[in-house]
């Protein structure tokens with residue numbers, strides 16, 4: 257990790273284990289390869305970083321503007337190096353949709369992001385996810401049947417759902433975006449969650465927010481909603497039990513939070529912030545709103561990945577900044593801001609394990625397949641789902 261002075265380089269907080277773990281090794285040597293997409297041809301399994309880079313570059317040149325490669329902030333450097341654009345999921349989907357000359361959109365990110373790109377893409381554009389096993393553990397915590405079952409229970413409890421506005425975070429399956437579109441709801445991102453909730457409260461008494469409890473709670477708190485008016489719906493329990501809530505807790509609630517979380521952001525703790533402040537009294541702490549409530553409260557600032565990148569870029573030279581988000585982005589910000597000391601709050605934070613599944617071998621495979629005239633790993637959202645999901649996304653877009 258890049259540091260402003262040699263003194264900092266000796267401190268344990270800055271010795272992130274993942275700094276040495278992110279370098280590309282052949283697919284066959286990856287410990288987790290067994291749970292990744294195995295249909296990638298054997299010929300790619302043993303290729304090293306240099307050969308993969310050369311082959312992706314050659315395919316890129318051959319395909320030219322027919323392909324656009326998108327790289328989420330949490331992708332490793334060997335992928336970001338090929339990205340025409342890097343950013344968060346929504347910004348990337350919009351970027352691709354604004355480039356109709358590109359017939360192929362190769363989305364280096366996770367499944368829900370490729371789905372969102374397909375929803376927003378022009379009909380002739382084909383979206384490709386390099387590794388079909390690159391999902392999102394948070395998105396997986398809210399399944400379509402579980403959310404619909406909870407909605408039915410809420411309807412039974414309140415005598416209807418007219419006063420409840422469903423809001424889904426961008427990090428959710430296309431079917432849930434469609435659910436929101438069908439039921440007067442909307443999509444939000446970590447950049448606009450407050451504005452979206454304001455929109456929702458103009459239309460209903462309550463918000464049903466999924467899948468990330470932390471973004472929902474942090475946003476509700478920022479809007480002045482007391483914590484006791486935000487109920488937590490436990491989807492893991494048996495159905496018919498009001499998500500483990502008492503009828504009184506539900507009646508009191510203004511926000512009903514789905515009990516989902518991001519396994520990466522939930523690792524950040526108050527103890528880490530206290531340790532950082534003890535070591536660097538001048539430190540500024542900035543975290544993502546997918547972090548726990550107490551972590552966000554103890555930070556100096558919180559916001560989306562774009563916010564965090566801007567916060568670091570605009571900090572004066574010599575600043576010391578502790579960050580609570582995924583390590584690939586933190587490491588990149590540290591490298592891009594050598595006049596500042598930028599470090600990850602969690603000394604042993606792991607990269608997002610599903611983002612990490614987009615190994616360069618998969619990118620080489622999908623790109624060389626396109627050169628050969630074959631589309632592999634296409635993500636196609638069914639037409640009806642796409643139509644309803646687009647309604648929820650467009651409601652969000654109209655809020656600007």
Ligand code: SF4
Pocket residue numbers: 330366391392393394395427518519520521582608609610611
């Ligand atoms: S960082 Fe968290 S929310 Fe983002 S893709 Fe990974 S698991 Fe999902």
